[in-house]
Amino acid sequence: MKKAKISMFYPEEACHKTAMGLFESASDLPLICPHTHLDPWLFVDGSEAFKDPASLFVTPDHYVLRMLISHGISFTALGHSPLDSDKRKATPQAVWQVFCDHFSLFDGTPTGLWIENALAMVFEIDEKPHAENAQALFSHIQSVIDCADFCPQKLYQAFNIEDLSTTDAALESLDAHRAIRESSWGQPVRPTFRPDQVIDIGHPEWRENIDSLSRVCDLDIGDFCSYIQALEQRRVYFKAMGAVATDLGAEIPFTCCLSDDRVEAIFQRGLVQKLTSADARLFKGHMITEMARMSVEDGLVMQFHVGAFRNHNPTVFRTYGPDLGFDIPVAVEWTHNLKPLLDAFGMDERLRLILFTLDESGYARELAPIAGAYPAVKLGPPWWFHDSPNGMMRYFEAVMETAGIDNTVGFNDDTRAFLSIPTRHDLWRRMSAHWLAKLVHRGQIDIATAHNRMVDLAYGLVKRGYRLV
Amino acid sequence: MKKAKISMFYPEEACHKTAMGLFESASDLPLICPHTHLDPWLFVDGSEAFKDPASLFVTPDHYVLRMLISHGISFTALGHSPLDSDKRKATPQAVWQVFCDHFSLFDGTPTGLWIENALAMVFEIDEKPHAENAQALFSHIQSVIDCADFCPQKLYQAFNIEDLSTTDAALESLDAHRAIRESSWGQPVRPTFRPDQVIDIGHPEWRENIDSLSRVCDLDIGDFCSYIQALEQRRVYFKAMGAVATDLGAEIPFTCCLSDDRVEAIFQRGLVQKLTSADARLFKGHMITEMARMSVEDGLVMQFHVGAFRNHNPTVFRTYGPDLGFDIPVAVEWTHNLKPLLDAFGMDERLRLILFTLDESGYARELAPIAGAYPAVKLGPPWWFHDSPNGMMRYFEAVMETAGIDNTVGFNDDTRAFLSIPTRHDLWRRMSAHWLAKLVHRGQIDIATAHNRMVDLAYGLVKRGYRLV
Amino acid sequence: MKKAKISMFYPEEACHKTAMGLFESASDLPLICPHTHLDPWLFVDGSEAFKDPASLFVTPDHYVLRMLISHGISFTALGHSPLDSDKRKATPQAVWQVFCDHFSLFDGTPTGLWIENALAMVFEIDEKPHAENAQALFSHIQSVIDCADFCPQKLYQAFNIEDLSTTDAALESLDAHRAIRESSWGQPVRPTFRPDQVIDIGHPEWRENIDSLSRVCDLDIGDFCSYIQALEQRRVYFKAMGAVATDLGAEIPFTCCLSDDRVEAIFQRGLVQKLTSADARLFKGHMITEMARMSVEDGLVMQFHVGAFRNHNPTVFRTYGPDLGFDIPVAVEWTHNLKPLLDAFGMDERLRLILFTLDESGYARELAPIAGAYPAVKLGPPWWFHDSPNGMMRYFEAVMETAGIDNTVGFNDDTRAFLSIPTRHDLWRRMSAHWLAKLVHRGQIDIATAHNRMVDLAYGLVKRGYRLV
DSSP: OOOOSOOOOOOHHHHHHHHHHHHHHHTTSOEEESSOOOOTTHHHHOOGGGSSHHHHHTTTOHHHHHHHHTTTOOTGGGTOOOTTOOOOOOOHHHHHHHHHHTGGGGTTSHHHHHHHHHHHHHHOOOSOOOTTTHHHHHHHHHHHHTSTTOSHHHHHHHTTEEEEEOOEETTOOOHHHHHHHHSSOOOOEEOOEEOHHHHOTTSTTHHHHHHHHHHHHTOOOOSHHHHHHHHHHHHHHHHHTTOOEEEEEESSOOOOOOOHHHHHHHHHHHHTTOOOHHHHHHHHHHHHHHHHHHHHHHOOEEEEEEOEETTOOHHHHHHHOSSSSOOEEOOOOOTTTTHHHHHHHTTOTTOOEEEEESOTHHIIIIIHHHHTTOTTEEEOOOOGGGOSHHHHHHHHHHHHHHHOGGGBOOOOOOOSOGGGHHHHHHHHHHHHHHHHHHHHHHTSSOHHHHHHHHHIIIIIHHHHHTTOO | OOOOSOOOOOOHHHHHHHHHHHHHHHTTSOEEESSOOOOTTHHHHOOGGGSSHHHHHTTTOHHHHHHHHTTTOOTGGGTOOOTTOOOOOOOHHHHHHHHHHTGGGGTTSHHHHHHHHHHHHHHOOOSOOOTTTHHHHHHHHHHHHTSTTOSHHHHHHHTTEEEEEOOEETTOOOHHHHHHHHSSOOOOEEOOEEOHHHHOTTSTTHHHHHHHHHHHHTOOOOSHHHHHHHHHHHHHHHHHTTOOEEEEEESSOOOOOOOHHHHHHHHHHHHTTOOOHHHHHHHHHHHHHHHHHHHHHHOOEEEEEEOEETTOOHHHHHHHOSSSSOOEEOOOOOTTTTHHHHHHHTTOTTOOEEEEESOTHHIIIIIHHHHTTOTTEEEOOOOGGGOSHHHHHHHHHHHHHHHOGGGBOOOOOOOSOGGGHHHHHHHHHHHHHHHHHHHHHHTSSOHHHHHHHHHIIIIIHHHHHTTOO | OOOOSOOOOOOHHHHHHHHHHHHHHHTTSOEEESSOOOOTTHHHHOOGGGSSHHHHHTTTOHHHHHHHHTTTOOTGGGTOOOTTOOOOOOOHHHHHHHHHHTGGGGTTSHHHHHHHHHHHHHHOOOSOOOTTTHHHHHHHHHHHHTSTTOSHHHHHHHTTEEEEEOOEETTOOOHHHHHHHHSSOOOOEEOOEEOHHHHOTTSTTHHHHHHHHHHHHTOOOOSHHHHHHHHHHHHHHHHHTTOOEEEEEESSOOOOOOOHHHHHHHHHHHHTTOOOHHHHHHHHHHHHHHHHHHHHHHOOEEEEEEOEETTOOHHHHHHHOSSSSOOEEOOOOOTTTTHHHHHHHTTOTTOOEEEEESOTHHIIIIIHHHHTTOTTEEEOOOOGGGOSHHHHHHHHHHHHHHHOGGGBOOOOOOOSOGGGHHHHHHHHHHHHHHHHHHHHHHTSSOHHHHHHHHHIIIIIHHHHHTTOO
């Protein structure tokens, strides 16, 4: 018998060179950003977030806030005031100083990496921020911000972005998106349909949101059937405004298919606000399956983000609001929870269900096996806390062997920090190159395949994954 | 005080050379295959599976099927027709063409690695399959298959196999095994006692299987006592036919010890098919402990495979049957679940309980600590989805520090794909060499120890682990 | 746009040299040992444990025992006799021989590494123990032990220890600590307040322990209020004896805040021993929160160790007692369980809550996000089975990106094996250097930062973390 073809052994040195070569070959490909949390008004009239260094890098970034808060810095020192108070916020200069004073907290974190790279890539700053250079950096960044060229539309092109989506609540008018489409600018900025506020029947504001939904759709929502009709109508509108995808979040991915009578009964209890917690759970589970059904019919890609316990600290939430760094992950069970949805639509290729998790223990155990079997399922990139050098390597190593590269959808930056977009994609491409180089030197793929796969990981998978071709 | 003896630092380059040396030194050791899913008739009269390239590599391999299905290829295009239909299957040439068309789906997967290596090692094909070379490869493989030398008995020896076990349902006549034993061939092919069909009391066919068991044992099974007697009788028969081990599967490893009255009551409800789901769970838990008790008494090694939700998609199961790639793993809890069994027999060395899991999060957390304390327990190699380059490295890194090498049992290929046996063992040996070389260069073991451990991992541990010495 | 500043690529060879350099620069820093299980009498009058090689290395070490037991060696052969028997124990020479006979069981384990290093560092023995050299090693070690210089006080200084804490039950008189403080020796040996025995209301001996607590505090404990008063009084006493921390263990980290009436009712049922298991769980959950409240008030650091199913095997426990290697980890959920405590005190910097887990799947999923947000929380080092080369690397890679270095507290050895202290800290420093060197060569931190962080990981973080500055 002949020797094995694939050696699995390799000298690291050569591997390192191959990795650099792969990265270089893909570093100029355009960026596809199918999942961001940018404010679409950025691309109409600029925005608050581009006023000064503190509002660019500190105040709105929950990654930055949480780390500083964890060291006992107050929200007010970081530019947030209590929701019910008109207490004066810290000045941008003061916020920036606190941030630079404590920048070493970010040593070895992806936040530190993104910020250092953004400073270098966008502002040509090669120094690490610290207490002494804080105000000089502030002035330099402010002077760049104040230039006419430093506006989101121009940065979109400077960043080599080809396509970008925002995330928009189901009730949104999408006025900003309409304005962009009607302008002469011509670059794609798409909305994404996020229906959580009208689906989470247990949420205190759900009843009110249904009234708004009624109004927006000009439809009397008195039963489940008209409710579904309203949601479908909204999807049609989002699609007309350029949307290619929906997005849904849940703490756990419980799904189910209720009978018409049962779902109607729960819906009616929801309207009169006499819901049990079991009702709320079942309704959410049923609606996730309904969203899959609608995607089968209208072709919108269905994104499903699972695993965050939102607003974990009630004091922070009550005093300062959501999205300030106090969302904590939980363990996620997929195999049983997702079964009712997969029983109904998992074999149907018209459904494109992209799964995201905060629980990496599910990568190799549940998600890769599911994506590697069901035609409807693909895996999103490492999400949130795992959008990091080690998080990406763990993802490649745990997911790819079982799911296969083609059951993943490349990268998305999932960010509200516009300036971090280039460095986030850049990092993904570098880590992709690392991983592919190892496959080459072990003998698992040849170098030509590696170059093709590099283009896939940087560009092709996300474009095909979100049906942008 | 003197410096530490063990440096933990090493240059990768030297490590890579050591790894290659360790592998070379062990690459000619015979293969021990104590857990396969081969059809024993292969070694009596050849088989269907050896007819053409498609039936060798595609149609029966659930790893291959699932990946192609996940990309929307139909089961019929892959040689499967619906169970209740006589719809004509695709020709072997057509199946092979579809497979080669989509071979890049296997980039970076263990399936891709096994197939490329099997083509190279067995058929001397160094090209990667693709759309254009598909039919040429088909003809070449077919011409080799058609040679008189290409038969399972001769391949057994060409592959350097020393001992091999199949997996056989409790009700099996073992006629194939008897035929092999009575032939002049003389190589060991052992049955393994797999009692799931007569233990899973909740299974729709259990009642019928008990009738068959009655018949096979010529024993009236009217109570739990006669049922146990029948199982023991079957074990005696399997042992007489060469068996050294049993195999049991479960979604979760729940075990218990019921009172005689309680187990009898459940058994009687099972006979009249008036079982609750709690009954079924308790009975399975009790029978796992019973199997351990029988192993204490007759010395058969007890294999226990946990964590697969079988036939996850009901449509695929109903239409095409089991084992087609739609088994999805679940999280597994061992510490509480296995305790009743371990309380009873965990300290008894006469029991050899080998555990397999699909949930890697249990490796370092539960399995290695259990195997590193209880004399009865050893850990099986990385299983199924984890039988892969990264899966093996994760296993070595997570298991060995706490369990110790000697509480593991080397490798087994667990395959129904005969031609993949050499490459699977070869991969295990290469990854073992990687891991040992790192220990050497960190200073944790010396090179002489590494060579001994290399032989252990490739040959000694599995032989001793399955009591083949 | 400019290129990214941080390359993420590096040649391994250079990285290896940087790692060695970082380690060398920190290898002479003093050891801070804020969590040991040493007997404080060691530092007053020496101890039983220092009598001979077997009692130094084998008999009291649960890591060593479990591995030998797992291979069928009996407890009696290892120097343990059944609790209720006066069966003669094996001689130290015989125990040592068995240990050396089977030393290869420890190949690749941290126990093997610690022992080989301790033999080299303390006894200048460079040979690996084996059957033939066993008695010669015994004689050599015995001759060193018998020297006047070989006593715990002198070793404390030879090991370059700067500060050390023991772990002491709430009812302890702390006579040894008083004797040390009153002696002329002058090195810090601090008690740690471990209240489990008076908090675990479900434990068979709890009632009796409350009587002892009454006696020790000279306080009539008839209600929850006086019980709390007694605990606070004990904390004052421990603090006066030098304590800087408390320590609490639990299988799962369930916490809650009960109403005064509810906790009083449970306490009263506890006093008359009419407790339900729900009572016991709630009481423990409430008391964990109470311990946090006390730490807010008295400033003692609160250590919380979670995830061990203690005394998993009832026969071993009944026959030989606790702490013999039969504690098995379980999965741990933090996000929901810890919420009541964090709601109450998580934002309060006066609380310093250090979390330890045996379930690594929580590192990146729950613990790093919690520590990276809540000012009160920091993460302890990899614990118990994970105090190992791979365990440390997994910890660095999974925790640091999200928690940040400054939300961790360096290393602690958590050992009852005094001679293993230098090698344990040495290993942590080597693995820290590895991890930091990778950050340097990827471009994430500069070399000056790496040197500072090396000092932090080896010395600064633990000192600040336990408020020893």
